[in-house]
Amino acid sequence: MPKIYRCLVLLLCIHTPLHATTFDPGEDPPYAAALLQEVDTGTILFAHNAQARRSPASTQKLLLQLVIMDMIAVGKFSLDEDIHVSARASRIGGSQVFLAEGEVFSLHELMEAIAIPSANDACVAVAEHIGGSVEGFVDMMNQRVADLGLENTHCVNVHGLDDTPSGQGNHTSAYDLATLSRALLAYPKILQWSSIRYKLFRQGKFKLFTTNKLLGKFRGLDGLKTGHTQRAGHCLVATAKRNDMRLLSVVLGAPTQKQRANETKRLLSWGFNNFSKTPIVEANQDMGSVMLDWGLEPTVNVQTKETVIAVLSPLQQRQLVRQVELPTELPAPVEAGQDIGKLKISIGDSLLAEVNLIATKSVGRMSVWEKLMSYF
DSSP states (O other): OHHHHHHOOOHHHHHSSOOSOOOOSSSSSSSSEEEEEETTOOOOOOOOTTTOOOGGGGGGHHHHHHHHHHHHHTSSTTTSSEEEEOOOHTTTOOOOOOOOOTTTEEEEHHHHHHHSSHHHHHHHHHHHHHHSSHHHHHHHHHHHHHHTOOTOOOOOOSSHHHHHHTTSSSSBBHHHHHHHHHTOOOOHHHHHHHHHHHEETTTEEEEOOOHHHHHHSSSTTTEEEEEEETTTEEEHHHHHEEEEEEEEEEEEESSSSSHHHHHHHHHHHEEEEEEEEEEEEEEOOOEEEEEETTSSSEEEEEEEEEEEEEEEHHHHHHHHHEEEEEEEOOEEETTTEEEEEEEEEEEETEEEEEEEEEEEEEEEEOHHHHHTTOOO
């Protein structure tokens, strides 16, 4: 899994915008909801109607992929195993690779068909194999939603098609899609598949073409999933990496494919141009010393316990305030690694992080005789 750094910015910026540099969506944004997030820290850089419930269209396949990769990770299934196409899978419409009843493909091949051209028939075939039935797999998807704590997501099918009455279908939110996408990015295979622009399928008789037209047109972009239905509008969950920072954008309900692409590029460009991932404190930094009462040594040095990474603009980096909280004196003995105080890092009224300050070594306690002798 990617390393998730300890950082409190996420909790702050969802409710109270922290960033001095603000993205301007315009007076009438050409989308219903949007979000921009840094992947490692979870820092939300921009949000517009991020908790609003929306039809996901094919972005729902990200959840299907997550459930499958979870099952593979625990050894219950393998990408090499064969999947037999059922009559039900062969009849699914929309985006498809025209699976025929009785055909056999590896799970790996069908996962590529899902990730690249967004094949609905491949979704059904895989769901039946993994979940025992489509309905059983939908239950698995909703259980994963509960595990992730996604309050605005519910599935009624595996592919995201709006095949039920309005109000009774799939729903999700930009925030929920970002959360499950971060979990999905723990699996390197996903980006390998989502970055493919075209590939041969069915022993070279059929070509898979990506639905993500930004691939190869935006530097660093390597995923993640498009979606479109009349109810959902045009949707795109995209991710790109430049240097050591990976950003994730969600655009839901754009009126056209071109507008969802343009707004995705605007969001990602703004994020890369205005922010960087930087350590606001590093582990083992010297933070002074504390007097010891009855200590075999008069003082003990303290240092930071851990590294904290934040995503900040250059202006915010200059505005950081560090406050060291240490006792004036401690009774000995002290153990190496013992919590002695705290370092608080903030910008204005917003607390970014609180790091424990620990003793760098053990210092024993004087005996009464040693204490008396210290006065002479």
